[in-house]
Each structure stands twice: as C-alpha cells, then as structure tokens.
Amino acid sequence: xxxxxxxxxxxxxxxxxxxxxxxxxxxxxxxxxxxxAPLQVTQLLDDIREFARRRNPQPEEFYCLQPLxxxxxxxxxxxxxxxxxxxxxxxLILRHFNERLAxxxxxxxxxxxxxxxxxxxxxxxxxxxEIANQNVDFFHIYQAIGAIEAxxxxxxxxxxxxKSTLLGKTKVIWYEISSSENPVDVFTRLNVGxxxxxxxxxxxxxxxxxxxxxASDALSLQLRIAYEWDHIEKALQSDPFWYFVxxxxxxxxxxxxxxxxxxxxxxxxxxxxxxxxYSIFFTYNRLLKQDxxxxxxxxxxxxxxxxxxxEWYEDRILFHLAGFLVSxxxxxxxxxxxxxxxxxxxxxDRLREQIYSRTVNRKGLNALSESDVRDQVEDALEGLRYGSxxxxxxxxxxxxxxxxxxxxxxxxxxxxxFKSQSWNIEHVRSVSDDKPDRHHERVKWLQHCLGYLESVAxxxxxxxxxxxxxxxxxxxxxxxxxxPLYDRILAHxxxxxxxxxxxxxSNLALLDEHTNKSYKNAVFAVKRRRLLELDQSGIxxxxxxxxxxxxxxxxxxxxxxxxxxxxRDGYLEAMTSTLVNFFLGxxxxxx
Numbered sequence: 001x002x003x004x005x006x007x008x009x010x011x012x013x014x015x016x017x018x019x020x021x022x023x024x025x026x027x028x029x030x031x032x033x034x035x036x037a038p039l040q041v042t043q044l045l046d047d048i049r050e051f052a053r054r055r056n057p058q059p060e061e062f063y064c065l066q067p068l069x070x071x072x073x074x075x076x077x078x079x080x081x082x083x084x085x086x087x088x089x090x091x092l093i094l095r096h097f098n099e100r101l102a103x104x105x106x107x108x109x110x111x112x113x114x115x116x117x118x119x120x121x122x123x124x125x126x127x128x129x130e131i132a133n134q135n136v137d138f139f140h141i142y143q144a145i146g147a148i149e150a151x152x153x154x155x156x157x158x159x160x161x162x163k164s165t166l167l168g169k170t171k172v173i174w175y176e177i178s179s180s181e182n183p184v185d186v187f188t189r190l191n192v193g194x195x196x197x198x199x200x201x202x203x204x205x206x207x208x209x210x211x212x213x214x215a216s217d218a219l220s221l222q223l224r225i226a227y228e229w230d231h232i233e234k235a236l237q238s239d240p241f242w243y244f245v246x247x248x249x250x251x252x253x254x255x256x257x258x259x260x261x262x263x264x265x266x267x268x269x270x271x272x273x274x275x276x277x278y279s280i281f282f283t284y285n286r287l288l289k290q291d292x293x294x295x296x297x298x299x300x301x302x303x304x305x306x307x308x309x310x311e312w313y314e315d316r317i318l319f320h321l322a323g324f325l326v327s328x329x330x331x332x333x334x335x336x337x338x339x340x341x342x343x344x345x346x347x348x349d350r351l352r353e354q355i356y357s358r359t360v361n362r363k364g365l366n367a368l369s370e371s372d373v374r375d376q377v378e379d380a381l382e383g384l385r386y387g388s389x390x391x392x393x394x395x396x397x398x399x400x401x402x403x404x405x406x407x408x409x410x411x412x413x414x415x416x417x418f419k420s421q422s423w424n425i426e427h428v429r430s431v432s433d434d435k436p437d438r439h440h441e442r443v444k445w446l447q448h449c450l451g452y453l454e455s456v457a458x459x460x461x462x463x464x465x466x467x468x469x470x471x472x473x474x475x476x477x478x479x480x481x482x483x484p485l486y487d488r489i490l491a492h493x494x495x496x497x498x499x500x501x502x503x504x505x506s507n508l509a510l511l512d513e514h515t516n517k518s519y520k521n522a523v524f525a526v527k528r529r530r531l532l533e534l535d536q537s538g539i540x541x542x543x544x545x546x547x548x549x550x551x552x553x554x555x556x557x558x559x560x561x562x563x564x565x566x567x568r569d570g571y572l573e574a575m576t577s578t579l580v581n582f583f584l585g586x587x588x589x590x591x
Contacts, residue, residue, distance in 0.1 A: 004176060004178050005175075005176045006175050006176070006202060006206060008064070008173060008285065010062075010167065010169075010170065010171050011094075011166050011168075011170045011171070014090065014110055014172065015094070015107065015110050016108065022109060022110050022111055023111070024077050024110070025077075025078050025087060025110060025111065025113070026080065026113050027113065027115060028079060028115050028183065029115040029116050030183075030187060031080075031084060031187065033114065033117065033137035034084070034137050034140045035085065035140055036088075037140075038146070038147035040085075040089075041144045041147045041151075044086075044089060047063065048063060048162060048166055049155075049158065051063040051165060052161050060286075062171050063165070063169055064172070064173065064278070065170065065171065065172045066172075066173065066278065067082065067173040067174075067175045067202070067278075068080070068086065068087060069081040069082035069176075069190065070174065070175065070176050071176070071177050071181065071186075072176065072179055079183055081177060081186050081187050082187060083172070088112060089144060090166075092141065092144050093166065094107070094109050096148050096149065096152065097163050117135070117137050117138075120138075123138055123141070127141070127142050175205070198257060199257055199260065199279075200256055200260055203257075203280060203284050204256075206285060207222075207225055207229070207284075207295065207298075221295065221296055228303065229256065232256055233255060235306070236255035236256060239416040240414070240416050242255055242416070244313055244415050244416075245258065245326060246326070247326065247327065256302075259305045259306055260280050260284070260302065262305050263302060264279075264280050264283050265333060269283055270286070308336060309332075316410070318347070320400045321352065321355065323400070325351065325355065325358075327415060327418075335354075338351060338354065349366065352365065352582070352583055353365045353366060355397065355583075359394055359397055360376050362376050365583060373580050373583055374576065380394070381575065381576060382504075386425065386504075391508060392510070394505065395425070395505075395508065395509065395510050395542075396510070396542075397579065397582075398544050398578060399542045399543050399544045400413055400582075401579055401581070402543055402544055402547075405578065405581065405582075413542075413543075418540070418542065421512055421540065422512070422513040423510045424510070424513060424516055425508055425509075426509065426511040427503075427507050428549075428568075429493075429495050429502075429523065429563035430493075430495050430521045430524070431521055442469075442482055443470055444518075445521070445522065446466050446489075448519060448526045449523065450463060450467060450470070452525055452526050452529060458492075459492060462492055465485055465488070466485065469485055493523040493524065493525055494564065495523055495563070505572070505575070506572040506575075507563075507568055509545045509549075510542045510544070510545045511545065512534070524561065525561040527549065528560075528561070532550075553567070553573075553574040554571075555570050
C-alpha cells in the first residue's frame with residue numbers, strides 16, 4: 001500500500017481478511033500495554049446495548065467507534081498504530097461470546113500479539129489471578145474479562161441481540177497509513193498531548209479516496225479536488241485571513257476543517273451524530289454515499305463557503321465589520337444569513353445593525369435619528385466599567401470604527417496580532433486604591449517608576465527614596481513605610497485620590513498581555529514608555545491605544561506624562577463621536 005486510505009468496517013470484518021483467514025494484529029513495543037479500567041469496558045457495553053434497544057432504527061444506522069489506525073507490515077501482519085485499547089476490548093468481548101457456545105459453533109477470531117507480551121494468547125486461553133498479578137498488562141486484561149462476565153451475568157436474554165449489534169451494526173473508522181510512513185511518528189502525533197485524528201483529515205480521505213475501476217472523469221474530479229483543497233488550505237494558512245474568520249488559536253495544520261464545520265452546521269448535523277467528536281466525518285460519509293453526484297456537489301459547497309469568506313476578506317469594509325462580529329463570537333453562518341438577498345450596501349447596513357445590537361444593546365438602528373444614536377451610545381459607554389465583559393468588544397469596535405473613518409485609507413486592523421498576542425483591558429493611568437500589597441509586587445512596581453524617573457532625570461530625591469526601599473532586606477517593611485512613598489509617587493505623576501471614575505471606560509484601553517502582567521497599575525508615564533517602545537519596534541499596537549498614550553484625543557496637551565480629567569473627557573468624546581459616525585455610516589469626507 002502506497003497511500004493512506006479510510007473506510008468503515010464492522011466488528012465482524014475485523015475478524016477475517018479477504019481470504020477468510022483470521023487477521024493478525026500486532027502491538028509494537030513503543031506503545032504502552034492494555035490499560036482500560038473495568039468502567040471503560042462496561043461503558044462500551046452499555047453504549048452498544050443502548051444502541052441495540054433503540055426503537056424503530058433505520059437500516060443504514062450503525063454505532064461507530066473511534067478510529068483504528070493500521071499499517072500493513074510484512075507477511076500480512078497489521079500493525080496497530082492507534083486504537084489498541086478498543087481492539088483488545090473487542091477481542092475480549094468476542095471471546096466471551098465464543099465461550100458461551102460449544103466449540104464447534106465458535107467463530108474464528110482475529111489474533112492479537114504484543115511485542116512485549118509473547119505469551120498473551122496462552123494467558124487468554126487460561127486466565128488466572130496468579131498469572132495476572134505477574135505483569136501489569138495481564139492484570140488489566142484479567143480485570144476487563146471479569147467486568148465483561150459480570151456485565152453479562154444478568155443479561156442472559158439479551159446476549160444474542162447485543163452480539164448481533166456488535167458484529168453487524170458496530171463499526172470502526174479503519175484508517176490505513178501508507179507503508180512509507182513511520183508508525184512511531186504517527187503514533188506520537190496521535191498520542192502526545194492526546195491529539196486525535198481530526199474530522200478534516202478523515203473527510204479529506206473520504207473526498208480523495210480512490211475506488212477500484214474508477215472512470216477517467218471521476219479520477220479527474222479527484223485530482224481537481226486535491227489541487228483546490230491545497231489551494232484553499234494555503235489561503236487559510238495565512239494568519240491575517242485565518243484570524244479574520246476564526247478565533248481559534250494555535251491551529252497550524254488542516255485549517256480547512258473550518259469550512260466543513262460551517263457547511264455542516266448550516267445544514268444541521270444529523271441528530272444521531274451531534275454528540276460525537278467525529279460528527280462531521282459521519283455526516284459526509286453518509287452524504288457521499290447518497291448518489292453519484294454527491295462528491296462534486298458537496299465539494300462545490302465547500303468552495304462556495306471559502307469564496308464567500310474570501311470576498312469579505314478582500315473588501316475593506318466587510319473585512320472590518322464581519323471581522324469584528326467574528327471576534328465578538330457571532331457564528332459565521334449567522335453573518336452569511338445577513339447577506340442573503342440584498343446588495344452589498346444593504347449587507348453593510350445589516351452588519352452595522354447587528355454590531356449596534358451587540359455593543360449598545362439596542363435594536364432599530366436604521367429608524368433612529370442622529371441624536372437618538374448619540375444618546376444611546378453615550379448611555380452604553382457610561383455604563384461600562386472595568387471588569388465588564390462588554391468593555392473589550394467596545395474598545396475593539398472603537399479601533400475598527402477609527403480605521404473605517406477614512407475612506408482613502410488602506411490600513412486594516414490586525415485581527416491576527418490582536419488575537420494571537422492576547423490584548424486585553426487595563427487602566428490607562430494607575431488606580432489609586434489598587435496599590436500592590438506583597439513585597440515583591442511593591443518592589444517591581446517601584447522599579448518601573450524608578451526606571452522612568454532615571455530615564456528623564458526627574459526628582460533625584462524621589463529616586464533616592466525609591467532606591468532605598470528597593471535596597472532594603474527582603475523582609476516586608478510594612479504599610480507604614482510603603483504607603484507614604486506610594487502616595488508621594490502618585491502625587492509626582494498627578495495620579496492622586498481625586499478621581500471617582502478610575503474604573504470607567506475613559507480610563508481603559510487595550511493593552512498586550514505582557515504589559516498587563518508586568519506593568520499592572522503602573523502610572524501613565526511608565527505604561528506610555530512601554531507602549532511607545534513596542535510601537536517603535538514595529539510590534540502591533542492597536543491604533544486607539546497608541547493614540548491614547550500619545551494623547552491624540554486630548555483637547556490640549558499640557559504635559560504628555562500625565563493623564564488628567566481633561567484627557568479622559570477628550571478620549572470619551574472621541575470614542576462617542578467615532579462610534580456615532582460609524583453607526584450612521586459616515587466617513588471623514590461626509591463630516
């Protein structure tokens with residue numbers, strides 16, 4: 001075998017090969033031995049029994065187990081790369097069925113050999129607790145045998161029904177890797193970190209599997225799908241595109257699975273598959289068996305889903321509107337529904353209406369006057385406080401709206417950097433009642449302040465006081481020493497206890513995770529220096545965060561190192577006006 005392939009096999013088909021000889025499975029030494037507990041064994045039996053007892057089952061329905069990954073070895077040996085726990089349990093159940101019958105009625109079973117347990121078959125012929133206690137593999141197998149016998153002990157009348165269901169209506173996903181693949185590498189990929197085969201890996205095998213005696217046009221279709229599949233996957237591998245359509249971080253391979261999720265969720269996953277981790281695979285496995293045109297039809301739908309997303313991505317306005325809604329958790333299919341039966345301009349209006357509903361928490365945007373929109377936006381902003389889940393979406397929207405104000409600009413919001421770098425909410429200037437309590441936190445906070453004061457050669461006496469505190473022994477000198485120094489520093493940076501709106505949105509901005517952790521509750525000047533260093537280094541800083549710390553929203557700049565009440569008022573007014581213009585669809589040329 002030179003290529004990977006996938007199919008579904010009944011448990012009965014696991015027993016014999018195409019020549020009706022018992023299959024021979026092999027568990028290599030790189031795998032651990034059998035470790036299923038009795039509970040896992042009985043859960044499997046419970047599931048099969050529940051499936052067997054369903055009312056009015058459809059003829060094509062089956063109970064499906066997770067993948068069995070196989071590699072063909074020398075002499076017809078089948079090396080089990082993944083799934084040995086299930087395969088061993090199935091063998092123990094089949095042996096239980098045989099033991100209930102006279103020897104002449106028993107079915108031939110597959111053979112299972114462990115590289116590290118050459119005497120497994122001898123043990124299965126005569127399992128005893130004495131032998132079981134000699135090694136851990138036999139111990140767990142012996143426990144499983146006991147669990148199977150105990151489970152069937154009060155189900156004598158159901159044995160044949162359960163047996164029939166297990167053999168004929170229970171299937172495994174049979175995944176054969178190519179003979180050129182290293183089984184240890186495949187096993188590692190599947191099991192380190194418990195990474196299973198993904199739906200899209202299995203679906204790819206469905207779409208690209210070759211059938212015997214295929215016509216040339218069918219082979220041509222498969223080659224075209226393979227080419228287009230790789231083209232789409234390459235596009236999705238672009239982080240700017242991926243993080244525009246998805247909030248999933250750390251996905252480096254097989255991103256095309258997003259499209260299969262979109263299409264199947266739009267149709268509705270069949271009820272019998274909904275709770276299964278391989279629901280998408282089972283859905284397509286059924287669809288592709290329905291008729292000869294299913295393969296081309298379903299692939300066309302995947303391409304259409306991609307082209308829809310690509311169209312949004314290429315259009316700067318749709319990129320920002322749809323990108324915001326995706327970031328805010330709206331299902332992409334719900335966004336697609338808003339585009340149904342309308343021109344692009346109306347689609348944009350519908351997206352703005354949806355954004356208004358989610359951020360301002362009001363409906364009927366298109367029927368509101370400008371003054372109504374302003375009043376409702378002001379109310380929404382006034383109600384936002386640090387800790388509210390809606391602050392981050394509102395600040396993100398402020399950034400998106402700011403970028404859309406200039407119709408001539410080609411700058412785009414970097415959803416990829418925003419999501420992958422974990423930007424979150426923090427205060428613009430320090431919160432006076434949130435002073436550090438632990439000694440190491442106090443030292444770190446003071447070190448940031450001292451570093452800034454030294455860089456601008458300000459207040460040598462205050463520098464000396466801070467340095468003296470830092471140089472003290474590690475034992476905490478207590479509040480009576482730190483508190484006066486803390487108040488003195490806040491006074492120097494004009495951040496005293498004269499502000500009741502510290503936690504309002506006019507004192508909040510998007511800051512990167514590192515700044516949030518390392519500079520938490522630092523004074524404005526310290527955070528400003530940190531953000532400008534990031535910006536000057538070419539590291540992504542959201543536009544509005546940059547503008548805040550450059551004091552671009554302030555009516556006048558008396559001192560760039562302090563964040564005053566006038567600065568907060570200017571920031572809040574800029575946010576309000578920008579959002580109002582955004583919701584009304586205005587740009588700079590319209591103002």
